Every structure is written in structure tokens, then in C-alpha cells.
Amino acid sequence: MLESITLTCPYCGESFVTTVDLSAGSQRYIEDCAVCCRPIEVTLRVDDDGELLGVDTATDRD
Template sequence: MLESEAYYCPYCGEPGEALLDLSGGDQSYIEDCAVCCRPIQFELRTDGAEWELDIRAEND
């Protein structure tokens, strides 16, 4: 089950969109911003139906 979530880069403020795979359970991963290339940390918590996504700078 895939969901998408809009977000803003915690460094430069540019908008982005994360594609979330809820079937994989809780996940933590890092992706670079497409504009400023700085690392963004994503933390997904899900039970497969309900979910919450936290997005922050790498050192926050």
C-alpha cells in the first residue's frame, strides 16, 4: 500500500513529496534534497493502516 506525503526541506524550504510504502512497517531512512543536496532524515511509523511521518535535518 503506497501513500504520498508532501513536505518541505528542513534546510532550504523547497517542497518535495515522499512516497511511503506502508506494507514495510516502521522505517527510517535518509534522502538528499533534490535542490540543496543536504541529507533529510525520514522516520515512518505505521501499523499498515494509520501512519505518521517525521521529517527533520540529519542532526536534529
């Protein structure tokens, strides 16, 4: 179950759209910013029905 979401880079502050797979449930992964190319730690919170509850982003220093 793919869904497009908008992430805001914690480094440069720019927003970009990315696609996530909600069928994998809650997850944490690294995605490079589409603007400044720095690594963003992305945390997805997904409920048991596959609904996105929230998205958190952090730098590699947080």
C-alpha cells in the first residue's frame, strides 16, 4: 500500500514528496533529502489497519 507524503528536511528546511509503503507497518529508515542530499532519519507510525498515524524526521545528530 503505497502513499505519497511530504517530508521537510531538518537540515535545509525544504519540503519534497516521497513514497512510503504502509503495508510494512511502523518503520524507521534513512532517506537522503531530494534538495541538499543529506541523510534524514524518517520514522513512520502506522496503525494495525495500515493507516499512517504520523511521520517524524531527524538529523543524524539528533
